Amino acid sequence: MEIRVLGPGCARCHEVEKRTLDALAQLDVAADVRKVTDFKEIMTYGIPGTPGLVINGKVKCAARIPTVEEIKRWIGEEIGKPSE
Amino acid sequence: MSEKKIFVVLLAAFLAAYFVPFADPAVQNAIAEALLLLQDYARQHVILCLIPAFFIAGAISVFVSQASVIKYFGPQARKLLAYSVASVSGSILAVCSCTVLPLFAGIYTRGAGIGPATAFLYSGPAINVLAIILTAKVLGIRLGVARAVSAVAFSVIIGLLMHLIFRRAPQGAAAQGFVAVPDTRGERPLAKTAAYFGVMVAILVAINWGKSDPSLALWHFIYRVKWLIGGILGLVLAWMLVRWFRKDELRDWTLSTWIFAKQIFPLLFAGVLISGFLLGRPGYEGIIPGRWVEHLVGGNSLGANLFASVAGALMYFATLTEVPILQGLLGSGMGQGPALALLLAGPALSLPSMLVIRQVMGTGRALAYIALVVVMSTIAGMIFGRIAA
Numbered sequence: 001m002e003i004r005v006l007g008p009g010c011a012r013c014h015e016v017e018k019r020t021l022d023a024l025a026q027l028d029v030a031a032d033v034r035k036v037t038d039f040k041e042i043m044t045y046g047i048p049g050t051p052g053l054v055i056n057g058k059v060k061c062a063a064r065i066p067t068v069e070e071i072k073r074w075i076g077e078e079i080g081k082p083s084e
Numbered sequence: 085m086s087e088k089k090i091f092v093v094l095l096a097a098f099l100a101a102y103f104v105p106f107a108d109p110a111v112q113n114a115i116a117e118a119l120l121l122l123q124d125y126a127r128q129h130v131i132l133c134l135i136p137a138f139f140i141a142g143a144i145s146v147f148v149s150q151a152s153v154i155k156y157f158g159p160q161a162r163k164l165l166a167y168s169v170a171s172v173s174g175s176i177l178a179v180c181s182c183t184v185l186p187l188f189a190g191i192y193t194r195g196a197g198i199g200p201a202t203a204f205l206y207s208g209p210a211i212n213v214l215a216i217i218l219t220a221k222v223l224g225i226r227l228g229v230a231r232a233v234s235a236v237a238f239s240v241i242i243g244l245l246m247h248l249i250f251r252r253a254p255q256g257a258a259a260q261g262f263v264a265v266p267d268t269r270g271e272r273p274l275a276k277t278a279a280y281f282g283v284m285v286a287i288l289v290a291i292n293w294g295k296s297d298p299s300l301a302l303w304h305f306i307y308r309v310k311w312l313i314g315g316i317l318g319l320v321l322a323w324m325l326v327r328w329f330r331k332d333e334l335r336d337w338t339l340s341t342w343i344f345a346k347q348i349f350p351l352l353f354a355g356v357l358i359s360g361f362l363l364g365r366p367g368y369e370g371i372i373p374g375r376w377v378e379h380l381v382g383g384n385s386l387g388a389n390l391f392a393s394v395a396g397a398l399m400y401f402a403t404l405t406e407v408p409i410l411q412g413l414l415g416s417g418m419g420q421g422p423a424l425a426l427l428l429a430g431p432a433l434s435l436p437s438m439l440v441i442r443q444v445m446g447t448g449r450a451l452a453y454i455a456l457v458v459v460m461s462t463i464a465g466m467i468f469g470r471i472a473a
Contacts, residue, residue, distance in 0.1 A: 008186060011343045012145075039186040040443070046194055046263040048154035050183050059263050063150035065340070067332065 001031035001078055006042045006052030006062075009035070013051040015065050020053065023071035029079065031055075114361045114371040121360030121408065122353070129221060136288045137217045138348070142341030143284065144213065146333070147277060148176050157191045157200050166200040171239040174207030175216075184208035185437065189444045198250055198445070202453055203243025205441070209431040210235035214348070218407045219427065221292055223414065226472060231427050234464045238428065242456050249452060276328055283321050290314045348403050355405030363412025370412065378417035381426075384469030386462070392422035393461040396430030397454060400437075406430050421469020428461040 003020060007013025017035060024031055036042055045054060049063030053071070060066075060074040105111050153176055155161070156169040174184075184205065192201035209215075211232065220228025291314040293307050306313070325334060363377070364370035381388045401409070406427060414423055433454060442450040 008183075010183075011347045015339075015343060039189055039440075042186050043189045043193060046190070048187075048190070048263070049150040050186055062263070063154070064146075065336070067336070 001029065001075070002056055003031045003033045004036050004052075004054040005033065006036045006045060006047060006054065007050040008039055008042070009037045012065055013037075016051040016053055016061075019066065019068045020071055023068050023075055026068070027072055027075055029075055031075070110371060113369070114364070117364040117368055117370050118357045118360030121365050121412075122356050124365065125352075125356050125408070129218070132291050133217065133221045133288070134214075134352075135345075136284070136291070137214050138345050139337075139341050140217075140281070140284050140288065141214050141344050142337055142339075143281065144176055145344075146337050146340045147272070147280075150176075154187075154191075157196045157204070159194070159196055161196050161200075163196070163199070166196045167203055167240050167243055170200045170203035170243060171207050171236045172211065174204060174209070174211040174235075174239065175213045185440050185444075188441075192444055197247070198449065199243045199247030201243075202246040203239040205453070206242050206432050206457065207235060207239035210239065210428065212403065212431065214344075215404055215407070215431065217288065218404055222407050222411055223423070225294075227420070227423065227427070230424055230464075230468050234424070234428055234468075238457075238460055238464070241460065242453070245456060246449070246453060250449060272328070276324075280321075280324050280328070283317055283324065287314055287317045287321065290317060351402040352404045352408070355402060356408040359405075359408040359412040363409075363416050366411060366415030369416070372416070374416040377413055381413065381418045381422040383419045384421040384466060384473065386466065388419055388422045389425045389462045389465035389469070390458075392418070392425040392465065393429045393458045396426040396428075396461070397433040397438075397458050398435050399430060400434035401430050403431075419469055420472040421465040421467075423465075424468045425461045425465030428464055429457055432457055 003024075005013055005017045005020060007016065013035065017033065020033060024033070042050065042052070045052060045059055047059055047062035051065065052059060052063070053061040053066060053074070055074055056078045058078070061070070106115075153169065153173050156165055156173075188201055188205040188208070191204055192198060216228060216232050216235075219231050290306075290310050293310040295304075295307055329337075360370060362370045362372050381392050410418075410423055410426060413426070414420075418426075438450065438454060441453065444450075445453070
């Protein structure tokens with residue numbers, strides 16, 4: 001599973017990354033989690049605002065900090081699917 | 085931090101400790117001024133102004149849906165709406181200053197185009213809610229209002245001018261619109277959200293109500309009962325929180341407030357110390373002699389306003405740090421006009437942000453934007469300087 005946290009590096013994006021790692025730990029799921037800070041690359045995802053959360057190439061959340069529960073649900077939706 | 089950075093920091097600290105003439109009375113005075121200014125801020129502005137403002141900023145970032153505002157900037161959006169929303173939305177969308185550039189890039193390439201994109205690019209840092217509040221509190225209500233009004237007006241004007249100047253040029257990639265991200269959270273009725281924000285802003289204004297001339301009966305009356313008003317509004321707010329908000333929402337709000345405080349407090353701290361060291365408290369001198377400041381940016385000449393504009397455009401201001409720096413400059417002899425010019429050009433631009441803007445729009449358009457900001461800030465400064473005299 002491929003997870004990307006989109007954001008230019010401020011505290012809100014860190015929080016999203018932290019919650020994502022939390023969610024993964026709670027579900028005992030492994031994933032390749034990376035921050036995308038280059039804003040030209042962030043632009044390619046077309047999100048209406050940072051921070052953004054992308055799982056397996058699909059934008060699950062943008063422009064706000066999701067709860068750990070929401071992240072767990074999205075991870076659950078993508079378990080077993082290949083990275084796109 | 086990388087090893088190289090650690091080395092540079094240690095080297096810089098050592099060089100400073102070795103070479104700075106701490107025995108020189110001027111330096112000692114400047115250091116004292118830095119600490120005294122910091123104490124002024126801690127005593128006068130933190131509890132009543134900054135902390136409530138952080139809560140408001142936290143609330144904006146949690147309870148106002150960015151995505152629902154962004155849809156006004158889509159490629160099919162009605163232009164009039166796009167510009168009006170762009171000019172004020174900076175306060176909503178850019179409470180975290182780091183979102184401005186990516187968002188601008190997105191609107192420029194995928195959304196409504198160069199006009200609304202540059203309108204937003206300007207309004208984001210310029211109409212920062214925290215900054216306007218602190219400006220009004222520290223630098224006076226006139227400058228605060230002038231800043232807010234000019235910022236909104238500028239973003240519309242700059243956006244429209246950029247659109248007009250470049251309308252015949254190809255816009256680059258076809259506007260594709262933003263990705264639609266489903267938002268599964270519950271919606272709160274707009275009226276409730278508005279009331280909630282209204283009460284918080286009212287509390288902030290009430291508890292910061294300044295003493296005024298006793299002859300202005302209403303103003304003075306409000307000042308005498310400001311704590312009563314604040315208290316009553318506080319109870320109203322508590323009622324709203326209990327009835328309209330879930331526990332997890334309140335937790336998110338507190339966390340968001342904390343994130344802002346963590347991020348901005350140290351920067352403001354540093355900004356106040358630097359300003360105190362360089363310029364001293366109002367009425368006192370820092371390391372920079374007052375007559376230099378007066379000579380460069382005193383009065384209301386074209387030169388003073390232009391210098392303030394250009395210097396502001398090049399300098400980088402971390403969120404809110406423009407306020408103590410301006411306080412120091414005003415105290416050292418800067419004119420009201422150049423002060424406004426600096427406020428309008430400073431937070432909106434910096435050398436690093438200019439490079440990024442150039443990357444997104446290309447050199448020609450970036451230069452046009454920068455020129456517009458500098459020229460308009462200069463003009464606004466001169467007008468305000470005349471009014472304020």
